[in-house]
Amino acid sequence: MSESVAVVSTVDPYPSDAGKKVVVAGFLEYLIDRLGPQNVHYVIVGGPAIVDVPVVLHRISKPNTFAALGNVMTGTCTGRSSLQESLLRTRRVREAIHRTLDRVAPTLEIFETIRMAQHAPARRNAKQICYLDDLFSEWYETMLDAAHRFPDMDIRPLGNFDTFVPRPFRPLAAHRVSQRFLLRLEEGLVRHSEDRIARQFGTTLLLSEREADHLRHRSGVDERRVQAIPPLIGHPASMSRDYDGAPEFVFLGHLL
Numbered sequence: 001m002s003e004s005v006a007v008v009s010t011v012d013p014y015p016s017d018a019g020k021k022v023v024v025a026g027f028l029e030y031l032i033d034r035l036g037p038q039n040v041h042y043v044i045v046g047g048p049a050i051v052d053v054p055v056v057l058h059r060i061s062k063p064n065t066f067a068a069l070g071n072v073m074t075g076t077c078t079g080r081s082s083l084q085e086s087l088l089r090t091r092r093v094r095e096a097i098h099r100t101l102d103r104v105a106p107t108l109e110i111f112e113t114i115r116m117a118q119h120a121p122a123r124r125n126a127k128q129i130c131y132l133d134d135l136f137s138e139w140y141e142t143m144l145d146a147a148h149r150f151p152d153m154d155i156r157p158l159g160n161f162d163t164f165v166p167r168p169f170r171p172l173a174a175h176r177v178s179q180r181f182l183l184r185l186e187e188g189l190v191r192h193s194e195d196r197i198a199r200q201f202g203t204t205l206l207l208s209e210r211e212a213d214h215l216r217h218r219s220g221v222d223e224r225r226v227q228a229i230p231p232l233i234g235h236p237a238s239m240s241r242d243y244d245g246a247p248e249f250v251f252l253g254h255l256l
Contacts, residue, residue: 026232082189137191
């Protein structure tokens with residue numbers, strides 16, 4: 001039987017116009033080169049109406065608003081799971097992921113961040129990897145520190161994840177008092193999940209070696225279990241530059 005891989009994610013990797021999308025697209029391009037597109041399966045939860053990936057696509061609908069709100073009440077409000085996990089923590093989503101993986105029967109499963117890692121089936125023959133991206137617990141701690149030092153700063157803690165947050169909840173992330181409360185709550189809950197995943201998965205990947213080392217010490221695992229991986233970025237086309245010293249600059253990025 002030929003090798004195959006399933007990537008379970010919430011991210012539409014194309015166009016690759018944000019950091020996480022660049023990394024996920026790099027995973028797919030590497031796997032396509034190694035295994036062929038017919039042996040690479042992309043399982044996406046939610047996402048836009050049109051997802052164009054050069055591999056075998058499997059779509060799973062995100063939880064509806066009622067289910068998401070119920071999960072937050074029973075998960076986050078009771079301290080059992082982080083907000084970003086609770087909003088995607090439904091029995092329907094979990095069973096749909098498990099059915100898809102059972103049907104595909106991959107030899108390797110890659111789960112994108114703690115949101116999808118919470119649905120990783122136990123006792124499978126396939127090797128399982130979690131790509132954590134960054135340590136979100138450290139990210140939330142940095143935002144709390146910035147909010148304290150620069151009270152006039154406008155912080156958007158939801159980022160691109162706001163598409164999974166029901167509209168009634170979104171103002172809570174914008175109001176300063178509730179925003180700081182949510183950041184403190186989420187920092188602790190995400191930290192717990194990150195440490196649990198480092199102990200649960202055979203391999204956990206981060207972009208930063210500093211954060212990988214931090215997670216190793218925090219969770220008590222060795223360097224074989226938590227590793228840093230650089231993103232796969234294509235060689236940019238060469239171009240001539242004729243900068244004449246004028247103070248005009250354009251910043252390109254996904255920093256809205």
